[in-house]
Amino acid sequence: MADELDPSAQLLSLRQSIDNVDAALVHLLAERFKFTQQVGRLKATSGLPPADPDRERQQIQKLKALAVESHLDPAFGEKFLNFIIAEVIHQHEQIASTGAVATHSE
Numbered sequence: 181m182a183d184e185l186d187p188s189a190q191l192l193s194l195r196q197s198i199d200n201v202d203a204a205l206v207h208l209l210a211e212r213f214k215f216t217q218q219v220g221r222l223k224a225t226s227g228l229p230p231a232d233p234d235r236e237r238q239q240i241q242k243l244k245a246l247a248v249e250s251h252l253d254p255a256f257g258e259k260f261l262n263f264i265i266a267e268v269i270h271q272h273e274q275i276a277s278t279g280a281v282a283t284h285s286e
């Protein structure tokens with residue numbers, strides 16, 4: 181257990197767990213963007229608008245309830261989801277106008 185170790189070993193162990201969570205978040209976000217890009221292509225070929233405010237409101241409500249259950253600040257959960265959704269809408273606009281999402285690799 182991390183709390184049986186000296187402080188520097190505890191810090192290392194906790195940071196390894198944080199790194200694992202960060203890696204999982206990146207993988208989950210990459211999967212989410214793969215699906216949202218499919219939605220973007222479907223909307224573009226069907227003439228649907230990039231944003232769907234009703235769906236966004238439903239998602240925010242669901243996520244805030246989940247955040248409360250999970251002892252996460254619901255205001256933070258809302259900000260986080262809105263940040264992701266804004267990027268998704270931007271990508272949907274790009275797909276509608278150019279047919280693809282601009283890629284960034286560093």
Ligand SMILES: C=C(O[C@@H]1C=C(C(=O)O)C=C[C@H]1O)C(=O)O
Nearest residue numbers: 216219230231232235236265268
């Ligand atoms: C992915 C969609 O497009 C947009 C992005 C959303 C999201 O990232 O969850 C939700 C609603 C839309 O504004 C969708 O319509 O489902």
